[in-house]
Every structure is written in structure tokens, then in C-alpha cells.
Amino acid sequence: MNTISYHHESVSEHEMLERSVAFYQQMSKRRSIRAFSDRPVPREVIEKIIETAGTSPSGAHKQPWTFCAVQEPALKTQIRIKAEEEEYKSYHGRMSEEWLNDLKPIGTDWKKPFLEIASWLIVIFKKPYDIDNSGTKQQNYYVNESVGIAVGMLITAIHQAGLVTLTHTPSPMNFLAELLKRPENERAFLLLPVGYPADQVEVPDLKRKTLEEISKFY
Numbered sequence: 075m076n077t078i079s080y081h082h083e084s085v086s087e088h089e090m091l092e093r094s095v096a097f098y099q100q101m102s103k104r105r106s107i108r109a110f111s112d113r114p115v116p117r118e119v120i121e122k123i124i125e126t127a128g129t130s131p132s133g134a135h136k137q138p139w140t141f142c143a144v145q146e147p148a149l150k151t152q153i154r155i156k157a158e159e160e161e162y163k164s165y166h167g168r169m170s171e172e173w174l175n176d177l178k179p180i181g182t183d184w185k186k187p188f189l190e191i192a193s194w195l196i197v198i199f200k201k202p203y204d205i206d207n208s209g210t211k212q213q214n215y216y217v218n219e220s221v222g223i224a225v226g227m228l229i230t231a232i233h234q235a236g237l238v239t240l241t242h243t244p245s246p247m248n249f250l251a252e253l254l255k256r257p258e259n260e261r262a263f264l265l266l267p268v269g270y271p272a273d274q275v276e277v278p279d280l281k282r283k284t285l286e287e288i289s290k291f292y
């Protein structure tokens with residue numbers, strides 16, 4: 075094992091509290107946005123956001139992810155067409171009554187115009203295994219956990235940059251690997267439109283669980 079020294083930035087307890095309050099306040103303003111503006115976002119911003127997600131921890135440091143950033147209009151149109159095909163089938167038979175009822179307060183349906191309008195689409199792929207130079211499969215570990223954490227960091231970075239996103243799961247998502255010509259060891263995990271919100275956008279009036287509801291201290 076090769077080691078290097080770790081630089082720990084020491085902060086006082088007072089500053090620690092201030093920082094955690096400020097960060098909570100900033101993050102509590104994050105909302106999933108479903109109506110986007112077509113205002114362009116510079117590629118450099120998207121690159122930094124993806125690099126931030128790439129700082130995520132991962133099982134055995136396998137970094138089992140690929141982030142595909144799509145700006146090309148023709149490709150976004152193809153993604154929208156395929157996603158809406160799948161979503162139409164989901165909303166008309168594949169989803170249970172219970173699921174459809176749970177979605178009512180959120181107001182979603184099979185139409186996904188934001189897939190063409192948002193400046194960027196980031197499609198996240200997970201890699202259950204890698205393929206080394208000799209063509210041999212190399213196992214990855216805790217792939218869902220690792221990629222889930224990385225996407226959490228991606229969403230945080232998007233919000234922190236002053237942009238908005240939606241965690242989108244057109245289901246099934248196999249068409250994304252086909253359209254983006256991904257290798258056979260990559261599986262689509264999530265699809266995030268990224269950009270600016272549409273003017274005067276509204277969001278569902280949802281309540282978040284309180285600290286007491288989501289935590290137990292021992």
C-alpha cells in the first residue's frame with residue numbers, strides 16, 4: 075500500500091456549526107424541477123460538476139460509473155422519443171394503482187418535454203464489472219451504493235452551482251445504452267436533465283420529514 079499524508083482543514087466547533095447550518099439552509103432549497111428553460115449552460119460547469127461526483131467514495135475504489143453529458147439537440151430528441159414511449163407504457167398499464175396514486179401529488183405524466191429543452195442531459199451508467207485490457211471481467215463491489223452516492227454528490231454540485239435538475243428514471247432504461255453506444259458492461263442508472271428552470275416554475279408543495287422523524291440518536 076502506498077500512502078500520502080492527508081491534509082485536514084481544522085475548523086472550530088463554532089465555525090463547524092455555522093457551516094453546517096449554512097449548508098443545510100442551502101440544500102433545503104433544492105427541489106426537483108420538471109420545467110426547464112433552454113438557456114445554455116457552459117460545458118466547463120458540467121465538467122466540474124461531473125468531476126465533483128467523481129470524488130465520491132466507491133466499493134474497493136472501483137469508481138464503477140460513467141457520466142454521459144448530452145447537449146446535441148438531435149440526440150436529446152431521440153432520448154425524449156424513446157423515454158416517452160416507455161413512460162407511456164408505464165403510465166398505461168405497467169405501474170400499479172398504488173404507484174399511480176402515490177404520483178398524483180407530484181403531478182407527473184408520460185410526457186417529458188424537458189428532455190429536449192434542458193441545456194444538458196447527464197445519463198449516469200453503472201458498471202457491475204470492468205473489462206481489462208486482456209478482455210477479462212473485473213468484478214466491482216457495492217455498485218448501486220457507490221453510484222447512488224456519486225449521483226447524490228452530482229445533484230448537490232448541480233444545486234450548489236445555481237442550476238436545477240430532476241432525478242429521472244424512465245423505465246426500462248435500456249434504450250439509453252443503445253442510443254449512447256455504451257459498452258456491454260454499462261447499465262443506465264439515472265437520467266438527469268440539468269439547466270435553468272423555466273420562468274415562474276412551480277413545484278409540488280411537499281413537506282419533508284423532520285429531524286425527529288428521520289433520526290434516532292443513541
Ligand SMILES: Cc1cc2nc3c(=O)[nH]c(=O)nc-3n(C[C@H](O)[C@H](O)[C@H](O)COP(=O)(O)O)c2cc1C
Binds near residue numbers: 105280
Ligand atoms: C430514485 C429516484 C427516482 C425518481 N424518478 C423520478 C421520475 O422518473 N420522474 C419524476 O418526475 N421524478 C422522479 N423523482 C423525483 C421525486 O419525485 C422527488 O425527488 C420527490 O418528489 C421529492 O421532491 P424534491 O426532489 O423536490 O425534494 C425521482 C427521485 C428519485 C430519488
